[in-house]
Amino acid sequence: QVQVVESGGGLVQAGGSLRLSCAASAPTFNTYAMGWFRQAPGKERDFVASIGWSGRATDYADSVKGRFTISRDNAKNTVYLEMNSLKPEDTAVYYCAVDLTAYSDYPRGYDYWGQGTQVTVSS
Numbered sequence: 231q232v233q234v235v236e237s238g239g240g241l242v243q244a245g246g247s248l249r250l251s252c253a254a255s256a257p258t259f260n261t262y263a264m265g266w267f268r269q270a271p272g273k274e275r276d277f278v279a280s281i282g283w284s285g286r287a288t289d290y291a292d293s294v295k296g297r298f299t300i301s302r303d304n305a306k307n308t309v310y311l312e313m314n315s316l317k318p319e320d321t322a323v324y325y326c327a328v329d330l331t332a333y334s335d336y337p338r339g340y341d342y343w344g345q346g347t348q349v350t351v352s353s
Contacts, residue, residue, distance in 0.1 A: 232342040239347030250311040252326030260304035263329045263337040268322035282335035
């Protein structure tokens with residue numbers, strides 16, 4: 231069983247920044263790809279970004295490219311999502327997930343999810 235816990239959400243004005251953190255309890259965290267997703271009210275959960283096991287491979291949704299940056303610190307079993315130039319349409323619950331396929335650069339699916347952290351961007 232892997233526990234995934236997100237933190238760092240909050241209320242921010244448009245144009246502002248937030249950094250989300252995701253801590254995972256997996257002992258071999260440094261071999262797993264990770265992803266961030268978001269779900270706005272009344273909408274489906276959408277992909278935001280992913281990062282491979284080593285941190286070298288990243289992928290982003292078109293809507294966040296150039297504004298969001300995903301990174302990881304394997305020594306802390308933590309993945310981050312740095313969000314800049316936030317827009318009201320970025321308002322959503324943000325979820326972190328882990329792909330337990332070892333040594334994957336791009337997640338093929340996700341095995342464990344966190345409970346989410348709310349991000350609200352005011353105009």
